[in-house]
Amino acid sequence: MKRLVLFLLVLTACKKDTVVQVEQPEILDVEKFTKVENPSILLSLKPxxxxxxxxxxxxxxxxxxxxxxxxxxxxxxxxxxxxxxxxxxxxxxxxxxxxxxxxxxxxxxxxxxxxxxxxxxxxxxxxxxxxxxxxGEIDSESDAALTVIANGYEFDFNKKAVAGVRKVNDGYEVLCKKRVKSCNPVQYDQFWLKVSTDGIITIKQEILYSTLDACI
Structure with a gap:
């Protein structure tokens, strides 16, 4: 009986040691972003x-x-x-x-x-x-917006959820969209991107934005 108890304790200890706490994903809050406006998309450009x-x-x-x-x-x-x-x-x-x-x-x-x-x-x-x-260094909202445009992303200027930008500690975060399918359906996804100060783009989130039963 003592050996069985000891064996169970060892198994329990090992199981506890392998438990990894999963960090909860960040929740997108569109209201924390500034809306990207078409006439002024380059207004804060800092080349x-x-x-x-x-x-x-x-x-x-x-x-x-x-x-x-x-x-x-x-x-x-x-x-x-x-x-x-x-x-x-x-x-x-x-x-x-x-x-x-x-x-x-x-x-x-x-x-x-x-x-x-x-x-x-x-x-x-x-x-x-x-x-x-x-x-050069991505140090303005326009720099970040132009960087994502240059990499094939788009803005829908009528909706901040796909036309938003905000400053973060080491760069900017951008809300935009991109066509991911061109036929049956035409599909656009919403992207939440991180643009670092050296211009590296990281996808934080990608979700379905819109579909259309057509081909282009």
Whole structure:
């Protein structure tokens, strides 16, 4: 009997030692985030070098007449401050054929950033490494928002649950969405992302946002 009791005590002790307390996942509180607004998405941009004007463009590349087909998704600064050579260079930049966050459903497109400074300094950032060199440390809400856009995420500016941002200790957290299926159904998921100060994106949470019985 003494041996049996001792054996049971040993088993009980071992079982207790292997119990690991599971940390409860953080609960998303949308009200703790600031809503990302479309007109001001680049307003707090803090790149590595000063600028007078910056545009985020979505482009389909060269059109049938040889000109670039693009539209300006967001901008910051005042283009009227560009003068002479700089304004000419800005308006006559080479047609871009590549960029970041590209897709071909239903048409092919990509994104890039163009920035102007002074009378003759125009620069184009059309890759993730180039954009990273432009942004440097992620130290503003706009830096974080542009980083997630460049990595293929989107905002629905009508809802803070998929267009939110907040400062945290070592970076920013962003609420956004992303298309994860393109056919039967078209599916978008909501993402809760962490963007570190060095631009690394971590997915904190991914849940279903919307579906549509269609194909694109």
């Amino acid at each position: 590595t070098a000063a600028f007078d004007y910056v545009e985020l463009r979505m482009s389909s590349g060269r059109g049938p007449e040889g000109n670039e087909l693009y539209f300006v998704r967001a901008s910051v600064g005042n283009i009227t401050e560009l003068e002479g050579t700089c304004l000419d260079m800005f308006n006559q930049t080479p047609v871009q054929e590549q960029g970041f966050a590209g897709d071909c459903t239903p048409i092919c497109y990509f994104n890039y950033v163009i920035a102007a400074k002074g009378n003759s300094d125009v620069a184009i950032y059309n890759s993730l490494p180039a954009l990273k060199s432009f942004l």
